[in-house]
Amino acid sequence: MDSGKVKFFLAEVLRNFSRNTGMQVTAIGTVAITIVLLGLFLFVRAAIADAGRQLLDEISVSAYLRTDVTPLQVRAIAHFLAQDPRVASVQYVPKKQGLAELRERTKGTIDVALLTENPLPDKFRIKARVADDVPAIAASVRRLSGVDNVVYGQKIVQRLLQLGAVLRRISIAVIVVFVAVAGIIIANTIRLTVFARRREIAIMQLVGATNTYIRLPFICEGLLDGLIGALVATVLLAIARAALWPRLLEALPWAQLTVVPVDGRLLTLELFAVGAAIGVLASWVSVGRHLRT
Amino acid sequence: MISLRGVSLVYPNGVRALDNITLEIAKGDFVFLVGDSGTGKSSLLRLLYREAASTTGEIIVDGIRVDRLRRSRVPALRRHLGVVFQDFKLLVDKTVWENVAFAMQVTGAHTRDVMRQVPRVLDLVGLSHKSRMYPGELSGGEQQRAAIARALVNNPKILLCDEPTGNLDPANTTEITALLLRINLKGTTVVVATHNQAVVDRMRRRVVRLEDGRIAADEERGYYYLGLRESQVLSG
Numbered sequence: 001m002d003s004g005k006v007k008f009f010l011a012e013v014l015r016n017f018s019r020n021t022g023m024q025v026t027a028i029g030t031v032a033i034t035i036v037l038l039g040l041f042l043f044v045r046a047a048i049a050d051a052g053r054q055l056l057d058e059i060s061v062s063a064y065l066r067t068d069v070t071p072l073q074v075r076a077i078a079h080f081l082a083q084d085p086r087v088a089s090v091q092y093v094p095k096k097q098g099l100a101e102l103r104e105r106t107k108g109t110i111d112v113a114l115l116t117e118n119p120l121p122d123k124f125r126i127k128a129r130v131a132d133d134v135p136a137i138a139a140s141v142r143r144l145s146g147v148d149n150v151v152y153g154q155k156i157v158q159r160l161l162q163l164g165a166v167l168r169r170i171s172i173a174v175i176v177v178f179v180a181v182a183g184i185i186i187a188n189t190i191r192l193t194v195f196a197r198r199r200e201i202a203i204m205q206l207v208g209a210t211n212t213y214i215r216l217p218f219i220c221e222g223l224l225d226g227l228i229g230a231l232v233a234t235v236l237l238a239i240a241r242a243a244l245w246p247r248l249l250e251a252l253p254w255a256q257l258t259v260v261p262v263d264g265r266l267l268t269l270e271l272f273a274v275g276a277a278i279g280v281l282a283s284w285v286s287v288g289r290h291l292r293t
Numbered sequence: 294m295i296s297l298r299g300v301s302l303v304y305p306n307g308v309r310a311l312d313n314i315t316l317e318i319a320k321g322d323f324v325f326l327v328g329d330s331g332t333g334k335s336s337l338l339r340l341l342y343r344e345a346a347s348t349t350g351e352i353i354v355d356g357i358r359v360d361r362l363r364r365s366r367v368p369a370l371r372r373h374l375g376v377v378f379q380d381f382k383l384l385v386d387k388t389v390w391e392n393v394a395f396a397m398q399v400t401g402a403h404t405r406d407v408m409r410q411v412p413r414v415l416d417l418v419g420l421s422h423k424s425r426m427y428p429g430e431l432s433g434g435e436q437q438r439a440a441i442a443r444a445l446v447n448n449p450k451i452l453l454c455d456e457p458t459g460n461l462d463p464a465n466t467t468e469i470t471a472l473l474l475r476i477n478l479k480g481t482t483v484v485v486a487t488h489n490q491a492v493v494d495r496m497r498r499r500v501v502r503l504e505d506g507r508i509a510a511d512e513e514r515g516y517y518y519l520g521l522r523e524s525q526v527l528s529g
Contacts, residue, residue, distance in 0.1 A: 004404025203382055206342070207447065208371035209399035 013220045020193050024225060027189035031229025031278060032236065034182035035271050038175060039237045042267060045171050061126040061134060061152040063141045069122065073146030080144060081126060086133040091125040098123060121148060132161060179278055182229075186282035190222055194290045201290070211291050218287045219280055226279025230272045237271075238264075294320040294451060294482045295341065300350030300360075302336055302506075310336040312506040314350070318484065320450070323477045325493050326486040327517055328503035334486035337503070338453050341484070342374050343367050355450055372400060375444030375452040375481075379459035381436045383428040389415070389439045390424040396443045414442040418472060434465030441472060445481075452476060454485040458492060466492060490517040 017024060065074065074092070081090040093101070098120040103113075126141065128134045134152055142150045194201065204214050241264075295318040302311040311333045318324055326334045339345040340352060343359055352359040355373045362370060383392050390411060397407045415421045418438040428436050437457060444452060454473065458466040470492050477483045487493065493500060493516060500515025501508060510519045 002404050004407070005398070005401070008398050008404075199382065200384055203384065203395070204399045205368075206371060206376055206382070207396040207399060207443070208368040210368045211365075213399055213401065 009217070013217045013224075016193060016197065016217055017221055017224060020196060023189050023192055024221075027186050027225040028229045028232065030185040030189075031182050031226055031275055032232035034178050034278075035230050035233035035275055036236050038178050038274060039233060039267065039271050041171065041174060041178075042270065043237075043241075045167065046267070059131065059134060059153055059156065061124075061128070061138050061141065061150060063124040063126060063138075063144075063147050064149045064151070065122045065124070065146055066148040067121055069146040073144075074122070077124060077141075077144050077146060081124065081141070084137065084140070086128055086130070086137055088127045088129045090127075093123050093125055095120045095122050179274065182278045183282045186222055186225055186279055187286040189225065190218055190283040190286040191290070193221065194218060194287055198290075205291075214291065215284070215287045218283045222279035222281075222283025222286075223276055224279070225283075226275035226277070227272065229279075230275030233275070234268050234271055294318055294322070294355060295484070296351075296353040297337075297340075298351040300340065300347050300352055302333075302340060302345060303348045304345075310506055311340070311347075314506075314508060316501065316508065316511070318482060320482055321477070321480055323474070323483045323496075323498045324485070325496070325498055325500045325515070326484065326503060327488060327493060327500055327519070328509075329488065332503040333506040334503055335455050336506075338376075338455050338484065338486055341451075341453060342376055343370055368400075372447055373449055373451065375441075375447070375449040377437070377440050377444050377452065377454040377457050379456035381428070381440040381460075383436055383440055383443075385428050388425050388427055389420055389431070389442075392428070392439055393443045393446050396446050400447065402447075410446055410448075414445045417445065417476070418442045432465065433461050434468050437461065437465070437469050438472065441469070441476070445476065449481065451482045451484070454483070454487075456487055457485060458487065458489055463491070470496065493517040 063077070065077075078090065078092060081087050095118050099115075099118050102120065124141075126137060128137055135158075138150045138152050141147055201214055295316070297314050297316045300311060300314040301309070303309050314333075314337065326337060328334055336345060340347050341354055341359065343362055347360050350360060354370065357366075357370050357373070359370060384395065387395060393414060394407050394411050397410060402410075411424075412421065415424050418441050420435060420438050420442060423431065423435065428439065431439065437460075441452075441457075452473070457473070458469050461469060466489065473483055473485065474496070497514045497516065499513050500510070500517070500519050502510040502515075502519050502521075512519055
């Protein structure tokens with residue numbers, strides 16, 4: 001590689017970048033704001049998704065057995081469930097243990113000791129590997145002989161699954177809008193720099209520079225805008241998280257229980273990728289339009 | 294070297310800038326394109342370096358069919374040509390050296406070649422001692438010489454000049470004209486669009502007169518008012 005050529009190219013990019021400081025700051029600021037919003041959004045989405053997953057994880061299927069169930073039937077049911085690949089764990093809860101758990105759960109509110117006999121049937125407590133499979137598992141268990149009734153909080157599971165689907169759709173729409181807005185603003189910024197450099201571009205075209213060559217510095221400029229914007233946004237997000245997270249946990253104690261920490265490294269990587277993509281695409285379109293006229 | 298056959302150019306607004314032009318320019322020729330403003334001199338040059346595309350006709354420049362040239366091949370054509378303008382078109386924030394080197398660098402030239410070629414053309418136009426100055430620190434004639442150096446730096450076989458002395462005083466005009474002649478003597482084909490009568494009449498080179506987009510006269514060792522009647526000259 002010709003080091004002189006590289007030096008010339010880098011000098012051109014830096015010169016252009018530093019020449020229109022005001023414009024660059026605007027572009028970088030816009031990208032940063034967009035990415036902060038996007039980051040908050042992704043963060044909240046991931047937190048909600050994790051919370052939902054955790055809630056779903058809590059949900060177990062309770063298969064209550066008939067009072068006249070035979071030990072053979074119990075063993076058959078246990079065997080059937082152990083074979084099912086969708087099932088994560090199966091626990092047999094005899095009625096004695098069920099009553100003990102009930103007593104524990106209702107401590108201080110109801111005195112279970114008032115009961116003269118145990119009204120609870122024996123049951124299986126089944127956990128699914130994936131929350132989406134819960135309804136299907138429940139349906140298959142209900143068909144087995146010896147099973148009286150199956151309960152799994154149908155409404156909650158269905159609501160959560162629906163919420164997840166809606167959330168995914170909304171989040172895609174919101175991300176598209178954010179990225180489009182940032183892209184338009186970068187494109188406009190690059191268009192201004194293209195306009196400021198139109199003499200230079202005309203001369204480059206005149207002496208036979210290829211469009212790719214003319215385009216490259218602007219693409220680098222857009223990339224730089226996007227990456228610096230992403231960097232600023234990431235720093236702001238990190239600061240916000242460090243400053244606000246403890247206070248949030250203080251204000252909302254339940255958040256501590258339900259919200260799992262989001263993977264910050266992956267999020268950062270995503271934000272940088274988004275910033276770079278916005279910058280490159282926007283400047284490509286913007287310069288391309290100029291070169292064709 | 295340059296060949297036009299039945300070339301017409303109609304701009305999108307309906308103005309017919311050139312009408313059925315047929316013209317041959319041989320290798321090493323020095324040709325003046327003369328005519329009043331708006332008779333199509335600039336349009337003809339713009340066709341040659343493919344800034345405008347002809348409506349009909351065949352254009353060949355240095356063996357390239359310019360009228361059928363794909364957009365992506367335009368840069369290759371321009372590397373065969375040097376173009377000089379009335380307003381110099383120099384970059385004001387670059388030195389003379391940088392302006393000239395720029396034309397090579399943006400075509401992806403090797404630094405070694407840039408370092409060898411730039412001093413050569415600066416020497417040819419007599420600006421070696423001012424290579425570190427900016428265009429704003431130069432006289433008009435010097436700026437035009439820098440522009441000519443830039444046009445020559447890629448070793449074009451053809452130099453196209455659109456009113457190269459239009460912004461210059463008589464002394465600088467003479468200087469630039471002499472430089473163009475010297476470049477021509479080195480074997481470069483030179484085409485100069487001008488309405489500077491003094492230059493044309495002093496040089497007595499081939500003159501092509503355009504009128505309303507047509508060739509009105511074409512003569513070796515011509516003069517500016519070639520093909521015009523006395524009454525037209527006096528009223529013009």
